[in-house]
Amino acid sequence: MGQQQPVATTFAPSVSERVGASLAGVDAQLARRYPGDPGTRQPVHTVYVPADALGPATVRSWGEQALAALDEHAPDAGAFAHVLGLPDGLAAPVYERVRAKLGREPVEDLRVDFEDGYGARPDAEEDAAAARAARVVARAYADGTAAPYTGVRVKCMEAAVRDRGIRTLDVFLTGLMEAGGLPAGLVLTLPKVTYPEQVTAMVRLTEEFEKAHGLTAGRLRFEVQIETTQSILGADGRATVARLIDAGQGRVTSLHYGTFDYSAACGVSAAHQSPDHPAADHAKAVMQTAAAGTGVRLSDGSTNVLPVGPTEHVHEAWRLHHRLVRRSLARAYYQGWDMHPAHLPTRYAAVYAFYREGLDQAAARLVAYTGRSGGAVLDEPATARALSGHLLRGLDCGALDAGEVTGLTGLGRGALERLAGRPGQDTP
Secondary structure, eight states: OOOOOOOOOOOOHHHHHHHHHHHHHHHHHHHOOOOOOOOOOOOOOOEEEEEOOOOOOOOOOOOHHHHHHHHHHHOOOHHHHHHHOOOHHHHHHHHHHHHHHHHHSSSSSEEESSTTTOOOOOOHHHHHHHHHHHHHHHHHHHOOSSSSEEEEEEEOOSTTTTHHHHHHHHHHHHHHHHSSSSSTEEOOOOOOESSSHHHHHHHHHHHHHHHHHHHTTTTEEEEEEEEGGGGGGGGSSBOOHHHHHHHHHTTEEEEOOOOHHHHHTTTOOOGGGTTTTTHHHHHHHHHHHTTTTTTEEEEEOOOOOOOSSSSHHHHHHHHHHHHHHHHHHHHOOOEEESSSGGGHHHHHHHHHHHHHHHHHHHHHHHHHTTTOOOOOOOOOOHHHHHHHHHHHHHHTTTTTTTHHHHHHSOOOOOHHHHHTTOOOOOOO
């Protein structure tokens, strides 16, 4: 080895120092606005249950009804695969995992609904329902029967229902505190947002509650539902979504697309209100761009075509739902809404097939990347993050097993999280 030769430079050290000083503000903005993936599990769906329909057995009942739908309309792997067009190699693994999931953890994210699914009720009735919901949720977490994520959707910040929404939020959260404290998987949902100031108002409410109960600042965070055209394009002609995220001051966890309210606001007729309508694609593309790098997750909407009735209709509804979920996954919307227990089999079938069919290729590319051995595809760090993220999401929902992922990649969960740029999971 020869002695290393010195290299010639022109810039004095002070030049770099001056550049650094001039960009210090930009560095701080980037760190604040774009912290990257939060490193927590993202549920594959959200299930909305009207507050008056919530009970101690709600989660178990959804799983039982979903299994009953499978037993009646697709009693074995071959029948289910035929309905959905699953390849032979995936039929048995997917079917077995779906049935196991429905028995073990049928609902990943449950939202007790005090908004559209509940409607306008006398104040005393909604007060009682909110207090009861807090008791049911607290008891479910205490006995281990709760969904990993559970919370409430209250009425929006528009003048006509604002006070009612604030009171319901207060009754529910206070009830949880009286029952032992806020559960780790608590989720709050703010619907029908039109202006950043409404998000700021929600921030103020969470701050007030934290101070009143001596909670750590930032303990309460919330989702924002994108259901109005103004949440995408403001009256001033500017895109609004990024401003909504910024108004959340780090408390916004996700953006949920509301299929039917948004479609109706755009004038889309009822027969064509669907997650794959061009108006929906535009809204979600804006959401996706605004949320990229911020740590704020995305959720697609739902279909209102329910898999009920004769087997022929159930199969038709299953095929539609399966196709829409697959479409969302390919577009990096890793979460959606499910409106009926019989939607759960196709939700999990689509999710599990998506992650299992991508397993071998993702693993091979990660092996080539980490071993610097090259391969058919030349991957960069950003792609390695995406490949690792794919495997981690598959592990989180039960599509993949830790042993098979480690066997194919030689990487444990910690290594995958580092490659994905995740700080590590700290919630369910």
